[in-house]
Amino acid sequence: MSKAARQKTILELLHRGPIESQEELQGVLAKRGFDVGQATLSRDIRELGLMKTYDGYVAGSGVSPGEPVLPSVSRLVREFVLEVRLAQNLLVLKTSVGSAQPVAAAMDAEDWPEVVGTLAGDDTILVISQDNKTAHQLARRIEGMLA
Amino acid sequence: MSKAARQKTILELLHRGPIESQEELQGVLAKRGFDVGQATLSRDIRELGLMKTYDGYVAGSGVSPGEPVLPSVSRLVREFVLEVRLAQNLLVLKTSVGSAQPVAAAMDAEDWPEVVGTLAGDDTILVISQDNKTAHQLARRIEGMLA
DNA sequence: CATGATTATTCATGGGCATGAATAAATATT
DNA sequence: AATATTTATTCATGCCCATGAATAATCATG
Numbered sequence A, B: 001m002s003k004a005a006r007q008k009t010i011l012e013l014l015h016r017g018p019i020e021s022q023e024e025l026q027g028v029l030a031k032r033g034f035d036v037g038q039a040t041l042s043r044d045i046r047e048l049g050l051m052k053t054y055d056g057y058v059a060g061s062g063v064s065p066g067e068p069v070l071p072s073v074s075r076l077v078r079e080f081v082l083e084v085r086l087a088q089n090l091l092v093l094k095t096s097v098g099s100a101q102p103v104a105a106a107m108d109a110e111d112w113p114e115v116v117g118t119l120a121g122d123d124t125i126l127v128i129s130q131d132n133k134t135a136h137q138l139a140r141r142i143e144g145m146l147a
Numbered sequence C: 001c002a003t004g005a006t007t008a009t010t011c012a013t014g015g016g017c018a019t020g021a022a023t024a025a026a027t028a029t030t
Numbered sequence D: 001a002a003t004a005t006t007t008a009t010t011c012a013t014g015c016c017c018a019t020g021a022a023t024a025a026t027c028a029t030g
Helices: A003-016 A022-031 A038-048 A073-080 A100-110 A132-146 B003-016 B022-031 B038-048 B073-080 B100-110 B132-146
Strands: A051-053 A056-058 A081-087 A090-095 A115-120 A124-129 B051-053 B056-058 B081-087 B090-095 B115-120 B124-129
Touching: A003 A022, A003 A038, A003 B081, A022 A038, A073 A081, A073 A100, A073 A132, A081 A132, A081 B003, A090 A100, A090 A132, A100 A115, A100 A124, A124 A132, B003 B022, B003 B038, B022 B038, B073 B081, B073 B100, B073 B132, B081 B132, B090 B100, B090 B132, B100 B115, B100 B124, B124 B132
Parallel strands: none
Antiparallel strands: A051 A056, A081 A090, A090 A124, A115 A124, B051 B056, B081 B090, B090 B124, B115 B124
């Protein structure tokens, strides 16, 4: 099973109540068919931004139950973005067919300060930046991911 | 630059006219910033289903110019599909947020005989199969990709 | 403070994928 | 038919990513 599925399950489990330790989490996940090591869970916890309270691990208030996580933006950009075009303070990204949405969602999740907003169609993403300069910086960042 | 971008460019170039040889293609791509070897082009040509005619390489009639290609279905399934649920002759696939479309598109492109049709939302794909048995086979295939 | 429990990080490994050099195979030319 | 050219395939390599064993660091307990 995949990392994304595992992390989704972790969030679902935490929605039911806190889990005391990584060891307990390991056991509960094993019951759901996820055979996973402690090191991996430590990483998952960090990636999901979980908090350790007196009662155990809880999800942050910004994370809804079962909210599936996306692969990293650099991975999605590398995989799906075909072209990066600059038009003043706008960036137009061409993607593989039907692939604009996950890329845009991953970008939104990054909360990049240069991004005012995104609009995703089927194979095109419009990224709105504050001005020409920041758009240019953004384009270079994305192109760096493609290299 | 990425493989997908390169293959898209190949298709665009062929839309303008045939290209005689892989060597010529290599040179034309180099002018567009794609530094790529002959072996790779041979593979691209095979993957894109290009045909070698008397005039040179042409795209098949089923391929539109600049039609971006998707990653393999197994790759997309592995990356985005979180759950596979069976309901009689229907399969419900849960994906990461906003990721249903590329997965469904890649499935459609496979022309699996067991698939009557697909319907993709934001994070859910409904796959319609002929009957319970073929749906079950399909589920197992997809689950195999996830392992 | 010593010890045990828990968590984080390092290190090594392996899977998946893409690539090009080298080689094999196929095709074109003379 | 011999040779040159073109294409396909094998082999080796490297990148990216994920993982767990081992270890280091941190925290809790007595």
